[in-house]
Amino acid sequence: MSVAEIQPPAGNGAGAAPVQSVDRALTILELLAHDGESSVTEIASGLGVHKSTAFRLLATLETHRLVEQVNDRGRYRLGVGNLRLAGATTARLDVVTEARPVSRQLATDTGETVNITVRSDTSALYLDQQAGSSALQSHNWVGQRIPLHATSNGKVLLSELSDEDLAAALPDLPRFTDRTITSRSRLKEELTEVRRIGYALAIDELENGLTAAAAPIRNHHGDIIASMSISGPTFRLDQERLADEVPKVVAAALEVSHRLGWGRRH
Template structure:
């Protein structure tokens, strides 16, 4: 009876399938290798259901079948995911002392961001010593076209990939860039000069200047920015702190392997 209900009941099926797929990964992590029949028993589902779930995980490289034994084990796709997480943790670890020093030297808040899907994900933030600070951005996804970090990340991409990510350009303030042609021009300038500025583009009263962080291969893998209120982070002030920001971003890049021989 339970098997027939399982096969026909659609309610919550998507979430249930995700839960079962994650359970399979946990079971394989514990057991090492299991056949479909054993996996089905662990989940308490029909063998055909277990096979469909395993086949989906296999198609994404999350599990792989041991040749000749018919058993499944964790796949290299998990290693790629773990590697991406490790790379981000390494970035934060390498950048943190540099960000602290930059925040201390300038008094402004230092932010670290990476590309995540079609937005910028803020990985770390070090508050400056100035009395008025911006709010905590860590863990938030921020629009690429309306932030200095986002512009740096976009400018570091190949043109074709850049166009894929730049879809609709919503307006957040009257200063937000909403025309694709204008954004292209700005990104070209960012790529040439090696830094980006955003003033009042995401929020009125918020200014930021950002510089790229590069990998050992020279690819832009992250962006470091100084941010603060526009009354303090004026055009003259941005010009004043820019050299320190560029030096700090280069230092993190070197820590990540860029420029090493």
């Protein structure tokens, strides 16, 4: 991505011109938002400046935690400091970035498919997916939506909503199997239990033979902004297996929450 592809907004006053160093620093953030991660050389090329200039700009942004180095490989990506400045959209991007290595490890540890979802109006939206070694199929659910009331991810995302927000998120409760919760009072009882124990289960509620367990991902304020789950066939994720695997899901979601600034220890 080049500077020419990034068009700054027009100034508010006639003849208004951006301060060059500020303009370049903001362009670096745009470049990293577009490319994911870049080296100093790539950033300098994108800006059309010398490497030393790019390095000084990156060092300043790093001081404010707006960028960070990736595993000391000389490459940079957006840093967690952006969470203080960004809204929900940017938070979703950060969730995927921070959750992906944790999701991969969870998929390895459990052998099951791991999903990251967020609430999008009246559905849960898949942001990322990692297939475990035991996955029966490799269907990619990223970008697809699922019901909130019939899934473990959805229950987590609903669990701390006010009554008003809960009603708006669930205009109706369609039935998918004979185990789908279709009563609002029963669902509220379930959500109270999710808050108490810190995770949600959905056993044969969306599809017969499908079981999932999810735990909350929180932002630096402690708000639930996403959920992390494992899913697999009910015959494999029986009560005994769930007793072993659910703590791993909870721990993984907590790790992502810490990476996003919640309960961060300095």
